[in-house]
Amino acid sequence: xxxxxxxxxxxxxxxxxxxxxxxxxxxxxxxxxxxxxxxxxxxxxxxxxxxxxxxxxxxxxxxxxxxxxxxxxxxxxxxxxxxxxxxxxxxxxxxxxxxxxxxxxxxxxxxxxxxxxxxxxxxxxxxxxxxxxxxxxxxxxxxxxxxxxxxxxxxxxxxxxxxxxxxxxxxxxxxxxxxxxxxxxxxxxxxxxxxxxxxxxxxxxxxxxxxxxxxxxxxxxxxxxxxxxxxxxxxxxxxxxxxxxxxxxxxxxxxxxxxxxxxxxxxxxxxxxxxxxxxxxxxxxxxx
Numbered sequence: 333x334x335x336x337x338x339x340x341x342x343x344x345x346x347x348x349x350x351x352x353x354x355x356x357x358x359x360x361x362x363x364x365x366x367x368x369x370x371x372x373x374x375x376x377x378x379x380x381x382x383x384x385x386x387x388x389x390x391x392x393x394x395x396x397x398x399x400x401x402x403x404x405x406x407x408x409x410x411x412x413x414x415x416x417x418x419x420x421x422x423x424x425x426x427x428x429x430x431x432x433x434x435x436x437x438x439x440x441x442x443x444x445x446x447x448x449x450x451x452x453x454x455x456x457x458x459x460x461x462x463x464x465x466x467x468x469x470x471x472x473x474x475x476x477x478x479x480x481x482x483x484x485x486x487x488x489x490x491x492x493x494x495x496x497x498x499x500x501x502x503x504x505x506x507x508x509x510x511x512x513x514x515x516x517x518x519x520x521x522x523x524x525x526x527x528x529x530x531x532x533x534x535x536x537x538x539x540x541x542x543x544x545x546x547x548x549x550x551x552x553x554x555x556x557x558x559x560x561x562x563x564x565x566x567x568x569x570x571x572x573x574x575x576x577x578x579x580x581x582x583x584x585x586x587x588x589x590x591x592x593x594x595x596x597x598x599x600x601x602x603x604x605x606x607x608x609x610x611x612x613x614x615x616x617x618x619x620x
Contacts, residue, residue, distance in 0.1 A: 455483030518551035
């Protein structure tokens with residue numbers, strides 16, 4: 333009979349041969365999912381056995397992961413900031429890179445009361461911020477009704493739904509209101525580059541949330557033109573950007589009358605969050 337320790341080694345080897353970037357981690361997560369147990373259980377019970385039903389389920393999940401389906405889609409959840417979020421094929425998978433926007437927002441807009449999230453997806457950005465700002469309210473905008481359903485479910489689970497409004501539509505859906513803080517992780521992959529993305533992104537995540545147009549900056553241009561109508565005087569806007577895009581985003585958004593005040597790097601040292609101030613020149617520009 334094969335115990336959990338052997339299953340874990342075999343699963344990791346299989347995923348490694350399939351080209352999965354984090355085979356040991358993914359194998360462990362899948363095995364925990366099948367067992368309904370946590371990591372501590374695997375450590376404490378390496379000799380435990382899988383039932384026939386559990387073994388069949390593990391085989392099914394390993395086949396899906398080896399075929400490049402994202403681990404978050406298979407598990408149905410992804411950790412982000414301090415919480416766990418529901419994830420489906422209708423949303424981008426939350427990534428640690430995007431936590432840089434949370435850090436930037438907390439530093440630059442500590443007193444925000446009205447927050448707008450453009451292209452909310454799972455709602456991870458806005459929900460995480462509302463849990464940090466217990467008196468703030470937020471508006472989540474997404475063109476996808478299915479994505480908004482996911483965001484609404486996450487908001488309800490994490491206890492902030494009563495402080496959120498959900499709007500289906502394009503970037504201008506919230507026009508008519510003004511916000512102290514706007515965050516956005518817009519589509520920023522140049523159209524021609526999408527074919528070169530890893531299969532778990534290219535083949536499984538919604539193209540609408542990836543495709544940033546010919547140069548990857550289409551969404552930034554559209555949103556930047558709206559910012560003077562959406563931000564309060566002194567309001568902050570923070571955008572996620574791709575590798576080597578920070579300067580282009582700075583130029584694009586600054587052209588609409590906002591002042592670039594800071595660029596924050598992710599844990600890999602890549603400039604990831606570009607922040608702007610509306611109608612206030614008292615802050616000093618920095619780079620981190």
